Amino acid sequence: MLIHILHRLAIALCVAVTVSIVSFLLLHLSGDLATAIAGSEASAAQVEAIRVQLGLDRPMLSQYLDWLGRAVQLDFGRSFYFQADVMQLIAERLPITMKLGSIALLLATVVAIPLGVLAAIYRDTWLDRIALALAVVGQAMPSFWFGLGLILIFSVTLHWLPVAGNERWENFVLPAIALAYYAMPAMMRLTRAGMLEVLGSDYIRTARAKGLAKNKVIFKHALRNAVIPVVALAAVELGFMLGGSVVIESVYSMQGLGQLAWDAISRNDYPVVQAVVLIIAMFYIGLTFLADVINALLDPRIRIR
Helix, strand or coil: CHHHHHHHHHHHHHHHHHHHHHHHHHHHHCCCHHHHHHCCCCCHHHHHHHHHHCCCCCCHHHHHHHHHHHHHCCCCCECCCCCCEHHHHHHHHHHHHHHHHHHHHHHHHHHHHHHHHHHHHCCCCHHHHHHHHHHHHHHHCCHHHHHHHHHHHHHHHCCCCCCCCCCCHHHHHHHHHHHHHHHHHHHHHHHHHHHHHHHCCHHHHHHHHCCCCHHHHHHHHHHHHHCHHHHHHHHHHHHHHHHHHHHHHHHCCCCCHHHHHHHHHHCCCHHHHHHHHHHHHHHHHHHHHHHHHHHHHHCHHHHCC
């Protein structure tokens, strides 16, 4: 088990370093930072002064190592637009995004797993077809379009829930449903496929031959093995939700990390963009590593591969 964890940890560290390099290079490939910061009306002397002040005249490797050293200490500099410490801005916005993502993941899991189990048990019935139709529609429908549809129905027409904001719990209902519906199809289909495979296995036939109750066979013997891949997928989906919150938070005017990223991108606020990309990527890598460890604990076969 320890070797498996160390192996996965080494892979996660390699991916983290690669992401940091890509994040750093993408920002520099977007153009001359000194010119972008100074503005189109700035003189050559002013642009050069900014270049020297920010260390942009140094070799790229030196700039990267300096930036990485400060990033490890959560020092991402100051925002060009907000004129505030970048980490302070992120610390203020991150809880909103994490709360939204957690609610959406919980909602998707609570709906997807029972639906997948029922679809497998009642395979090729109307219940199975409805579940698959919901999955297809969920995967095909853009999250921002679904979010706008929810606003039109529940906020504008019925006046049940607020359109925008993040001050009250009611503000999180519609955006969480929009994010959850995007994640639910993959989890439902994976649960259904896992259950179909497990229900056709020898040990389930043996359990049935022993006369065990149907519910005991399904929930005690089959479901545990069927949901192992769903654990890994749930971690990946939470990472997607944190990244996808850029769109949903903009639709619902929520002041989370996604809205901060959108504001920073539209105003060329490079330090904020760089920090948000890196932090979301680190969350994604951490969640994937955690899912690998949980899967290894649940299924001993994974540890010996």
